[in-house]
Amino acid sequence: HKHTLTHNSFSIIFYHCECVLYQVGILDVDLCGPSIPRMLGVSQQEVHQCDSGWVPVYADPQQRLALMSIGFLLDDPSEAVVWRGPKKTALIGQFVRDVAWGELDVLLVDTPPGTSDEHLAVLENLRKHRVDGAVLVTTPQAVSIGDVRREITFCKKTGVKILGIVENMSGFVCPHCSVRHAHPLTPEAPPTSLLQYRVTIFTNTTHNFTTVHNTSSTIQSYYIH
């Protein structure tokens, strides 16, 4: 997946659909650019220890959504995490082993772009548990699809089942004239061979994320079986 922006958003949208029914955890392994805390409105929170390990941060009062991110471990959100692979790998191992997730129906792992240390670290640490599969997120542009092809190869090589591909930012509705345009950066249709689901992003003048996903038609198109 090329666009970190879109796949963070996707993890959160998935939560909003599912959390009423399920106990969900999100593990944010984007160590250089952890956006999950901010996107769920809990960026000021800290992580504490308990007897069974690190207590995840809960994004909701009912504690149905547990989060772990390096974002919670930094004193200063502008602090740069300038780590080489081995150190990143070690922390991700801790996130998997030492966080007291409790009983979860679903653990979502949000990754940075690429096919490197973080991705390998997650798979290695989850090897003894079952990894149901991967959801790949792209936009319609050729450069993004180019990277998704490589992610597909990564999944094949590492034996991860591909649950599906989400094409984000498929279209854009101009709030002034309500004309729907194809993705603002790619007027042409993308190759359909890679697409299983299409997702449109709607916009409005307040551009409040809550408003975007509350639109019932939007939830319909995001819901994945």
Place this chain on the structure above:
Amino acid sequence: MADVPTDAPEHCPGTTSEQAGKSSACQGCPNQTICASGAAKAPDPAIEEIKLKMATVKHKILVLSGKGGVGKSTFSAHLAHALASDDSKEVGLLDIDICGPSVPKIMGLEGEQYVEDNLAVMSIGFLLGSPDDAVIWRGPKKNGMIKQFLRDVDWGELDYLIVDTPPGTSDEHLSAVQYLSGAGIDGAVIITTPQEVSLQDVRKEIRFCQKVQLPVIGVVENMSAFVCPKCKNTSQIFPPTTGGAQRMCEELGLTLLGKVPLDPRIGRSCDEGKSFLNEVPDSPAAAAYQTIVQSIKDYCSSNATPAPNSH
């Protein structure tokens, strides 16, 4: 010695780190004595070799972003095109995004290295058998490749070398700065979108630059506004809820090089491997790019001999 030798224990801090040989993870490692003595921390001879190789390269610019998908490679490619539009200049573009090399596609290259007579490109994308090949490498192997690119590619006489990076602040970035530390980098251009989630990561990128003493030439805000082709009204797809790059630059005392609006034709040009500066020169996005490029050229000329970065 490699940064993390193959016989190193799980939490090896790295042979060049300050903890080398001294951290608790080092107990029992066969390299512990060597690391603790500091012998492993001797500067990599490649740095001096690269300094000699790069003596014929006048200006080196790193293009960074915090987040992915903000338009960094698009910007690097078009910066290269714009600089090379002056026939008297020789330009090189090096793509060190090893996992996600977009530069060949954006430059319309399948394998050749020369886009124009005076514009050369190098990317790991050229070394892959097929576009679907995934480079599933850990940090140390990526670092080795970057060292090879810098040391073994014959760049020749270049006025500008642009280095396109993957998003983040990790192996690739550290290696690029480390291996160019003898040769000196003029500075970094940081790309962002107006959103706070992007700016949040740009602030980290700026801290990285401060940490490794890499000057920041300025910040480019991409995808600033969208002009509807039908009704011509402007919308903000990514509203600057926290003031966008402008406020951030004011707060941090950095130069905002420019704001580039979303033009659907940029994406099409990139998908086709063409320069939209040539394809759509009348676009407000093209005008924004030209202003930004001029600022970068001015910065480089006033910075005639970049001081070697001390990292």
